[in-house]
Amino acid sequence: MSGGRRSAIVALATPPRPAERAILRLSGPDLAATLAQDGLPAGLASAWAATAGQRGVQAWEWSWLPGILIPVELWCFPGPQSATGEDVLEFHLPGSLPVVRALEAALLQASGLDPAEAGEFTRRAFLNGVLDLTQAEAVQALVQAQDTAEVEAAAALLGGALGADLQQTRDALAEAMVQIEAGLDFEEGDSQDLRPGEIASSLDRARAALARGRAESEARRVRHEGRFRIGLVGAPNAGKTALFRRLTGVEALVADEKGTTRDRLEAAWPDERALDRWMLADGPGRAADASDARDHAAQARARQADHFDFVVYVVDGSDPRAQLPEAIAATPGLTVFSKADRPRAVEQRVLEQAQQRGAVLWLSSEAGTGLEPLAEAVGAAERARHQQRGASARASVRHQEALRRAAESVEAAAALDEVGGHQDLVAEELRAALRALAELVGEFTPEDLLDQLFSSFCVGK
Ligand SMILES: Nc1nc2c(ncn2[C@@H]2O[C@H](COP(=O)(O)OP(=O)(O)O)[C@@H](O)[C@H]2O)c(=O)[nH]1
Numbered sequence: 001m002s003g004g005r006r007s008a009i010v011a012l013a014t015p016p017r018p019a020e021r022a023i024l025r026l027s028g029p030d031l032a033a034t035l036a037q038d039g040l041p042a043g044l045a046s047a048w049a050a051t052a053g054q055r056g057v058q059a060w061e062w063s064w065l066p067g068i069l070i071p072v073e074l075w076c077f078p079g080p081q082s083a084t085g086e087d088v089l090e091f092h093l094p095g096s097l098p099v100v101r102a103l104e105a106a107l108l109q110a111s112g113l114d115p116a117e118a119g120e121f122t123r124r125a126f127l128n129g130v131l132d133l134t135q136a137e138a139v140q141a142l143v144q145a146q147d148t149a150e151v152e153a154a155a156a157l158l159g160g161a162l163g164a165d166l167q168q169t170r171d172a173l174a175e176a177m178v179q180i181e182a183g184l185d186f187e188e189g190d191s192q193d194l195r196p197g198e199i200a201s202s203l204d205r206a207r208a209a210l211a212r213g214r215a216e217s218e219a220r221r222v223r224h225e226g227r228f229r230i231g232l233v234g235a236p237n238a239g240k241t242a243l244f245r246r247l248t249g250v251e252a253l254v255a256d257e258k259g260t261t262r263d264r265l266e267a268a269w270p271d272e273r274a275l276d277r278w279m280l281a282d283g284p285g286r287a288a289d290a291s292d293a294r295d296h297a298a299q300a301r302a303r304q305a306d307h308f309d310f311v312v313y314v315v316d317g318s319d320p321r322a323q324l325p326e327a328i329a330a331t332p333g334l335t336v337f338s339k340a341d342r343p344r345a346v347e348q349r350v351l352e353q354a355q356q357r358g359a360v361l362w363l364s365s366e367a368g369t370g371l372e373p374l375a376e377a378v379g380a381a382e383r384a385r386h387q388q389r390g391a392s393a394r395a396s397v398r399h400q401e402a403l404r405r406a407a408e409s410v411e412a413a414a415a416l417d418e419v420g421g422h423q424d425l426v427a428e429e430l431r432a433a434l435r436a437l438a439e440l441v442g443e444f445t446p447e448d449l450l451d452q453l454f455s456s457f458c459v460g461k
């Protein structure tokens, strides 16, 4: 998609099916010139001109075929006060597909008038500063919303829910930049260090506004997405609890006694890769469940906890009698052979079965080896799930990520300022924070991200 294209574009803005009304939408930088070309339907240019730069509705009749006049309302929105920031003209006409397609084809006779690509109207709105990127995403999220929560989140975003906090953060950071620059001028370059706390009050305001923005964004995300639940599944003594403890840092009983872990434990597994909060569940092995048939509560918990987004099957790699746990249907997962610090003793047949099922890793909770590939695999599974989810979920992950980077830089700047940091370093952190926020609203965004976003719109939006 060519971002800087300056031609006019046209597309059907209503669903392509028979209806009482259809709307063809046209947007271009100078519709007076576009519509004045030879070969276009008669009377169009004069109808547009009759609005004299004001919004308004003009009645027009299009002589489609000899003896057939189609009544059309022309809704005129001269730029820049339009949805795209350009001149916008909407044709409201009877929703007969042959008629609508014929009018579209007649308009496309004009040079410099092309069919719109997917999302191109919204893209133009973004490029012309009518919407920032978070709002453009909200348009998409609204169009693609699958449930009420998604509609609410998108509507809040479209209304600029993040905007005020972001603007205040940016103002405060810019002010801190100015203070640093001023310091440079007046101290005649003899000192490169800021006095401790020199920009503390600006940074405090930036922090407070950023924290509000993050809380707002986080609140919406949690309501909307929840968590990524990872289950540790395996026989008693396989090493689940040791792994759980290693990954979550939460103390739990690890013992040689089979079936020691009686209560299902669940705790956050903190990892930088996490898009949602990773929750790791440890529990009794399935054999323990079976042998404990009287404990209905434990069984109920076990069943409930089987609603995992991802399963880590834990098999004791040092045990020649170890078997693969039963697979949980329709849930992605991988097999982990535990206790890799001990000699491998698991049967070759079991290893092959595991490989047929999917990815296999060796790790040791005791030695701390093999944990990184496990986190990487979970991260990949979460990203894959994420690809399949709604537009607003994707957008909120992008926001969280940008806000997190901005907050990191602000904290780094604050730490430097507290002790009286080197001003170049402080300025660099401030710039990094400002850059993250500029990316968030789309002032500084790689072209491919824009292509990815707008091309997933439907044509006519
Ligand atoms: N050498 C070694 N022993 C381990 C490792 N992980 C667990 N164990 C031991 O294996 C036994 C069972 O571990 P546990 O985590 O309680 O298994 P669970 O029943 O699956 O929860 C305990 O004695 C652990 O100390 C490991 O990585 N290396």
Ligand SMILES: [Mg+2]
Pocket (backbone or CB within 6 Å): 237, 240, 241, 242, 253, 260, 261, 283
């Ligand atoms: Mg256990």
